[in-house]
Amino acid sequence: MEVNIVNGRKENQFSKNPKILIDIYRSTTTMPLMLKKGASKIIPVSSVSVAKKMKNEYPDYIIAGERYGFKVPGFQMSNSPYEVMNTDLDGKTIIFTSTNGTKVLNKIKDSEVIFICSYANVFATLPFLKNFSVIEAVLSGRPDGYADEDYYFGMFVKTYLETGKDQFDYYIEQTRKGQGTKRLSMIGGKKDVELCLQRDLVPFPVIFQNGEIIRKPQE
Numbered sequence: 073m074e075v076n077i078v079n080g081r082k083e084n085q086f087s088k089n090p091k092i093l094i095d096i097y098r099s100t101t102t103m104p105l106m107l108k109k110g111a112s113k114i115i116p117v118s119s120v121s122v123a124k125k126m127k128n129e130y131p132d133y134i135i136a137g138e139r140y141g142f143k144v145p146g147f148q149m150s151n152s153p154y155e156v157m158n159t160d161l162d163g164k165t166i167i168f169t170s171t172n173g174t175k176v177l178n179k180i181k182d183s184e185v186i187f188i189c190s191y192a193n194v195f196a197t198l199p200f201l202k203n204f205s206v207i208e209a210v211l212s213g214r215p216d217g218y219a220d221e222d223y224y225f226g227m228f229v230k231t232y233l234e235t236g237k238d239q240f241d242y243y244i245e246q247t248r249k250g251q252g253t254k255r256l257s258m259i260g261g262k263k264d265v266e267l268c269l270q271r272d273l274v275p276f277p278v279i280f281q282n283g284e285i286i287r288k289p290q291e
């Protein structure tokens with residue numbers, strides 16, 4: 073099997089191959105955790121104004137997200153795994169927007185298969201990825217370029233699927249030393265760093281389907 077790593081922030085043309093969307097800090101960690109905490113679905117949108125418009129139409133929905141790492145004024149929640157772990161989201165629908173993750177998702181939304189993936193749910197997702205002969209690991213990155221934590225995760229998945237080696241500890245160690253970890257820690261996100269680097273917090277795969285992010289239904 074082959075795993076191609078793609079810079080989703082930079083690229084504008086994507087193949088039809090199955091994809092995993094990667095945004096370790098923090099969207100693709102936050103969203104699976106929201107579903108684990110009981111949310112029924114997440115509607116990802118790429119702009120703050122569309123999120124606000126949707127909230128006006130559906131006042132019961134929770135509006136969540138950030139820009140450049142900080143909660144958007146007027147939103148109910150940010151893009152924080154730590155906040156999610158401490159919030160009851162039972163049965164809620166969430167409107168979600170983030171600086172990079174939802175933007176890149178919007179670019180690849182026409183792909184037939186998209187998994188939302190991070191260390192939180194990767195071990196529940198890998199068995200499904202093994203069914204494909206080629207997948208693309210799409211890095212969400214950062215507005216000013218690339219995010220090392222996304223690259224390391226892409227490499228972890230590539231190594232696992234192409235060679236069968238589980239190098240979780242090695243890639244976590246590299247990530248801890250990286251710029252992304254420094255940056256998120258500096259803006260008050262140390263608790264998020266710890267949650268984003270834990271494995272197996274979410275025991276199910278998560279997919280994007282028909283405009284919504286949901287648990288992958290059992291076949």
Ligand SMILES: O=C(O)[C@H](CS(=O)(=O)O)OP(=O)(O)O
Pocket residue numbers: 095097098099100138139140141142151170171172173174212213214215
């Ligand atoms: O969650 C975040 O902090 C980032 C914002 S930034 O890239 O660090 O400015 O958003 P995300 O879309 O989850 O990468």
